[in-house]
Amino acid sequence: MLYVRYLQIFRKLVSVYDQVVHPQKRQVIRAILDGVMGRVLELKNEMVEKEFSEYHYMDDVLHDLKLTPTDLEIPIPRYFVSECSKQIQEHKRILADILKMVEVNESPEPLITKVMRQEEAIKIIQVGERARQGRLRAKLNEASRNMNRMYRIKDPGTVGIELAAVCIQKVWRGYIQRKKAKIARDEEMIFLGMVMHPKYQVPRPAEITVQATEASTRIKQEEYEEDYQKSIVTVTDQLREVDGPDMIKTMKDQLRQWIIACRVATGSFPDYPDEEDGGSTLILAEKHPLQLKEEIAAKEEEESNKQKGNEQKKEKKGNDKDEEEEAGLKMLPSAFLSDLEMGNKTFVDFWKTRNESKNFSQRHDVELIKEEKRRVIEEEIRIQVDEQMRQELAEWKLAVDKQKGGKTKGKAKKKKGSKGGKKKKKEKDLTAERTLESLCHELVEQGLLKKPKNVKLQDFLGDYSYLGTTLRQNDIEPMPSLSDVRQILALYAVLPLGSQVVHEKAPLIKAILLAGPGGVGKKMLVHAICQETGANLFDLSPLNIAGKYPGKSGLAMMLHMVFKVARLLQPSVILIEDAEKMFYKKVPRDEKELDPKRLKKDLPKSLKLIKGDDRVLIVGTTKDPQSADIKSLCKMYSKIILIPRPDYGSRYILWNQLIKKQGGEVTKNLDVGSLAKISDGYTPGHMVQVIKSVVTMRRILQQTNRPLNAAEFVVPLAKIDPVFQEEEEALKTWYAKTPLGKQRIEAATGKEDEEAPVKGKKKKKK
Template sequence: MNQNEYEQALVKVKEKIRLAEGTDMQERMEEQIRQWFLECREANDVFPEFPSVEEGGSQWLFKLKPPELLAQEEEERIAAERRRKEKELRESGKKIEIEKRKKREPEGWFMSPSAFIQDLTDENWRNRDESTNAFQRHDEEIIKNDKRAQLELEIRAHVDDLMRQELRNLKIAIDGQRQKRINKRKVKKPKVKRKKGGLKDLTKDRTLESVYEELVIEDVVKKPQNVNLDQYYGEYSYLGTTLKESMIEPQPSLSDVKQLVTLYGILPLGSPDVHARASLTRSILLAGPSGTGKKMLVHAICTETGANLFDLTAENIMGKYTGKEATRLLVNMVFKAARLLQPSVIMVDQCEKMFGKKIPKTDKTDPKRLRRELPRAVRTIKQGDRILLVGCTHAPFDAKVKPFCKLYDRIILLPRPDYASRYLIWKVVIVKNGGVLTDALDISSLAKVSDGYTMGMMDRACKEVLTERRLALLDKAPLAASELIVPLSRMDPVFLEEEEAYKKWYRKTPLGRKKMKAIEEASVSQKKTAKPRHK
């Protein structure tokens, strides 16, 4: 019964569309083709040749421009026209008129559509069996879309015949040309352009095994430490939303750092499907004070994804592959092995020295030797290459901002732990080093006193206190918070001045400037929309 209704609907809907939209379709197609005639004549002083039936007719003219692109071009044209009018008004001094004409943009951040929605739809709904559902009838809107496309092809074939004849008449009337026999166009083979910026393989005559063996011998290939991302302890910033509502930018938490490392590092490297669909991230920069776990995160990325680890730190390659040609060979070998043995992570510690403003004469590592070859090699990473450059720095403000930020696509600031994270870290590191959590150990007070100290400092304090002798006495003398404060007092914490230096540097980066601009605009907008208080 439903099948018969569906077949009848196919015929009825098509005829309904033909009567309602057929004339408009034909007029629209004719107008587009005539516009193409005029544009070609204006550009070349002659009328064009109409595409043959084999080439697809007039459909060939517009197939390179999908509706989305045409809509985008229309929006750009409207925006350009609006800017031109605003300029004229600005020159005439009519600033109030400009403000009225400007469209107010929606505030806030909007999440872009996920690339995996279509897969979920196909898996759950496209092949769903509805054969036993008697109430499942046809959807007329879906039929309309299909039949509208079929009808458009039929009308286009008719329009093409009319426009070919019209083009012949135009050529005779305007150009004085007689219709010549139209030969089939010869399809020219596209010229193969030489790729620019690609890495020339300097080891064509060598096998992958020999290249990898040499990198292992030279200690460029490292064995990653068995560290999981779960071992990077940190809590969420529960006050973040409240601070944002008060127009105060909250400090990122250690949990935010884990989330970003997962998003930009682990997921693209660990899953080829995610890497193919997500935006390409060639490199990330981990910037933060000493002891915040930058190297730990690098090893966690390798452990979670099973990636190879290549260490191009200046100190690690000091005295190896010296000279311009040898340095180029080193980078070439590393990226060749990394590309053939994906996933791969290339680490550069103290990477700020590569673009340092001033290198001390006592530094014999020659940190600037890779400043040209490494960015050139990173640019060759394409979609599908599961290769990630990870830079670690505790002094990003010592580097030149422009080339430094140009090399790294993403910048992740590693802050000093907040109270919630310190509370969690103390509990974990004490137990990890053999300690026992008792009522005599005031973790809350310890977390408050240790403000400014990093995860590494807390771990070192536990190691100093929880010796074998002290562990043996835990049953008689439980661990107290005062014991852990003593070794902490001998360490230098992350002072507020140092933390402010990181924030100041981040505001100079391209992303930081955009973020500050967005905050300022939101603040101004909120002040304008705020209602005045009644006295």
């Protein structure tokens, strides 16, 4: 229920962020939007850990809240692509230029001239000539038959004319009556609400107006944001020039008074607080010198006592753990609730009661910029003043107290600490002298950096699973629908890659494995992730890297280049097609020359280098996971998503939408329901293949006289082998051996064992 509520807030905030043009308000909304996105991901992670399943069925929650399945769709904010930083935009422009350059330079394959014997050439010419003569002869015969028919016609007389008139009347009256019946039937269906009125099938004037308004709003957003950034620079320079000298003088006077007061109170000059402790911020808090000295001394004692306190807390938690578990389900601590509270506080303090009647155009507020930037400038000036005052205090000590070495000792300590901290070896940069452009050019030429196809996540069509909760209540594990797969990838891949804040704080997912039969749309989903987030696509598939960068040094160089460019051009997606080949139990003879297990050891090592700051995701696809070592595969991919063949509802939507996309018209003559029924076991890829073979350009032109019907699709569909039940069961069995599958089976079997003796208690807990 909480997850659905957060999704509703998320959807509303996305639309609000798209419509607001005030740049400072958009910053507040953006912070809250990132927080809500992260909270949704945290709740999803908790549901997976509690239910031991990647898929959750919420049809009962939707029924209670009176919502529709579309309310559960994960919205993808537009700013993932539109509001990239200038550096990322520059990198993308360079990469686009390189891709175009490589496409132009690729020369077409030379035509291979085949040596032909004289007899074969003569035979081809004879066949063509005989066909031409046959067509000419057929035309002459048809013309002669028409001439003979004209000579045979005699005067029909009055009786023949009447019979002809009656025949024409019958045909005409039948045609008119059928037309009236069709109109009446359509009107009835529209009245009952079973068919949409034709006037609503085309864009209405209101919809066109809304689209134009949205376009103008986006232009205003860009214009106002540009003015806001210019104003920030202007105001900052102005504050630094006008108020800067006064700030420096005031700070120095306060600090000198404090130093003198310490000298009077203690009899000696105090030690200036280090930058790590806060520097002059501790002094400017208007505290008494003795009190400040005691606080600095007490800090060291607190740090030493922290460890003891933590150990005691752990012991207490261990003793009270059983009582807390009995109290009920406890939510894990969130990394985003503090951000949401801060955003809400900012809204309440600044914007809730603010009078915006004079700012009709929603331009930025200069006074807010001044308040914000004054704090930044004060912090900059404070650091400069601290350095000057440390030198001044050292001079006072030398002149008055003749104390030497106090400052140098502190420096020596710091140096020792810094030396001790640099024990970890940094990763060696094998391409330190090369530019990013040259690295991109080489990767594009080698086929390791590719341009993603222009597909969206919504193009992965599929219907919602309406009976998931009902089946689970009857101890039947339902197969996930394609709609569930689309939502999971939006959560695990699109949202973290699109937002840096979300990626840093949300549960880190480095690698995802998409498992399913061929044709279900695994590669399409990878390209959709790249398009929705503006990510770059790197291809490290075993077949793609075969023969490239040979040897251990070449392999190390290839991985270093790919991961270095992926981090610099983030967000990035690294595709590994046929991921099972990297972890083969036994390499087939045909593939031994390709060395598919080449990345087995080195790629997991490179995967460990990906941190929370790096928006880099590895996505593997496999249709035969049984042939791989399951332990190595599961160790590499933290998330394994099983994509099934489509159910009846998804097949109905697929046939309908794909035929329309190809240019066909879905009329009453085309029984889509029957097509969806007989295509059980076929994947979306099979359906696309069949539709392309049937709905050709010539067939599209013939639709007015001969509409499409279901029988035309049956023959080409029958020539393709479907996904048989055995293959699907094999995938289910394999998934049950994965860590999450094992946990779910253990939870289910444990529940069944305890049902008899503790039946009443179980029900209460549930």
